[in-house]
Amino acid sequence: MPSPPKKSLPPRPAPHLSQAPENRLIEAINLEILCRENMRLQKFKTQALESPANPLAWAIAGAPDVRPSLSEAPRPAPMPALAPSEMARVVNLSKTFILHLSGPAILKALEGISLSLERGKCLALTGPSGAGKSSLLRCLHGNYLISSGEILVRDGEKTVAMSQASARDILALRLGTLSYVSQFLRVIPRVSALDVVAEPLIERGMGAPEAKRQASELLSRLHVPKRLQGLPPATFSGGERQRVNIAMGLIWPSPILLLDEPTASLDAANKKVVIDLINEAKGRGAAIIGVFHDREALSAVSDDVYKMNPKKEYGLKRSREGTGEV
Amino acid sequence: MPKTARDNLTAPPQNGDRPLLLAEGLTHYYGTKRACRDVRFEVYPGEILGLVGESGSGKTTVLKIVSGQMAPSSGTVLYREAGGAVLDLHKLSEGRRRLLARTELGFVHQNPRDGLNMNVSAGANVADRLLSGGARLYAEVRGRARDWLERVEIATDRLDDRPGQYSGGMLQRLQIARNLVTSPRLVFLDEPTGGLDVSVQAKLLDLIRNLTGTLKLAAVLVTHDLAVARLLSQRLMVMKEGKVVEAGLTDRVLDDPQDPYTQLLVSSTLEA
Secondary structure, three states, X not given: OOOHHHHHOOOXXXXXXXXXXXXXXXXXXXXXXXXXXXXXXXXXXXXXXXXXXXXXXXXXXXXOOOOOOHHHOOOXXXXXXXXXXXXXXXXXXXXXXXXXXXXXXXXXXXXXXXXXXXXXXXXXXXXXXXXXHHHHHHHHHOOOOOOEEEEEEEEOOEEEEOOOOOHHHHHHHHHHOEEEEOXXXXXXXXXXXXXXXXXXXXXXXXOHHHHHHHHXXXXXXXXXXXXXXXXXXXXXXHXXXXXXXXXXXXXXXXXXEEEEOXXXXXXXXXXXXXXXXXXXXXXXXXXXXXXXXXXXXXXXXXOEXXXXXXOOOXXXXXOOOOOOOO | OOOOOOOOOOOOOOOOOOOOEEEXXXXXXXXXXXXXXXXXXXXXXXXXXXXXXXXXXXXXXXXXXXXXXXXXOEEEEEEEOOOOOEEEOOOXXXXXXXXXXXXXXXXXXXXXXXXXXXXXXXXXXXXXXXXXXXXXXXXXXXXXXXXXXXXXXXXXXXXXXXXXXXXXXXXXXXXXXXXXXXXXXXXXXXXXXXXXXXXXXXXXHHHHHHHHHHHOOEEEEEOOOHHHHHHHOOEEEEEEOOEEEEEEEHHHHHHXXXXXXXHHHHHHOOOO
16 A cells, blocks of 8 residues: 555654663564554454354364355366266376476476276276376375366265365375375385285274284285295395385275386286286275286286377277276 | 265274364564464374474474464464363463373473483383372382383383483483373474484384374474475475475375475485
């Protein structure tokens, strides 16, 4: 706001400020207090305007919050609901990275992807490096934010829209619905392979002895010998680490599995075990999406193939003629 | 956002949908220097909220305010106590706030000497909070102190030693035992691994991870180490010059940072 009257006033000798330095200090402090009070009052006023009741009390006492929220105001058009056989759907998904430190540079990772994940089916993502396969999995896992489009995920009875989901919604989704097998195991110091694999079960409420028994069983199946199971995976070979990683991702029977090259760096015998595990998961009705570079694994597990490339031309193909009925 | 009860049977039960702590509009001045500005966040039961940022970004100031040690220039900190009542932390009487700080809340200082009484034995340090919580039987208090020393991997024959005779890593573990003995619901951790060498740090991280996992306690963790934040916290807030510049899932913030400052922070550190 312009303040011409202030300028037009003749300079005053401020009679209210005393000449003694200590008095002047007190005056200044009083002025400061007055300003702060004023700020606080302003804040209180705006708050009162926003909400008739105390907003904090609402939020913390867990009462249903009936205040119109700003984020809820412009509701997007409702997405068509998931079909009964659908576990998740990706609708016109795009992901763009804005790298502020280099320019900013804009990096398009995904553009206009639409696909859907069905119960008991495995969709394989293929394409060269840099096509965005891993980025797509990470978007599905909530690890990357969605730039535009939507991902709908079935979470029990309800459907979660990833673009609207809060951090806690995604944590709940990961606990109940989504399992992700990353490309590399993130090693935690001092934690044994057995504990790493048992953790997803313990986290979901299973007793530690039973969880460890199941973890040991799965690790043995993946040819991680008992003598290694008690050691932290930091000293393991690449293949051994990858098997611990797979065991960790597959031990809990999650309704949706996201697999990022689960068969990479595995020998033939272990690859076979992983293929069996994936097919067992399909058998119990899990929806699976994965990146498989390995042709053998690809043809052994996939029902459909989704081709991706860096030019962002995508296409869905049935991997087996006649059998891939939806 | 209103939360409805989870009716999803396949999902494991959630720890509760109501926040334990809510901070709103926290602003604090040291003299004329603003340390934090309009900081707002919630802490839910059983979760660890990480708070990262460079030195001087206001992390410790925020932690001191939400733990009730320091009143903010403006803003509110609400805490839901075990009984269900919602308390305004900075409007409580000093005595009430102290009692809360010794029973339901815990504070682990970066320097364990700030959180321990160096003039009494290790056992007495652990027993201290039990006594203020109303425990009176000597044998029982001593037994629980011994039990907790074991849990933080301190040899129980060191129970009667003064903390001055402990190493840095042991002191930090003793401080954690002292805080956790009364089963607090919410613990504030201020750079708990700062100043410790790497092997001791790993041991301590493992300990914190296990304890928070098994005790289901909530924590606010201040750190400048992104790897520590990734390991321990589910949600992360990034602070710069007293303001929260980004908040969200820990792995999302670290893998897909949106704010220029977070991008700088993530790209400046060794693989986290």
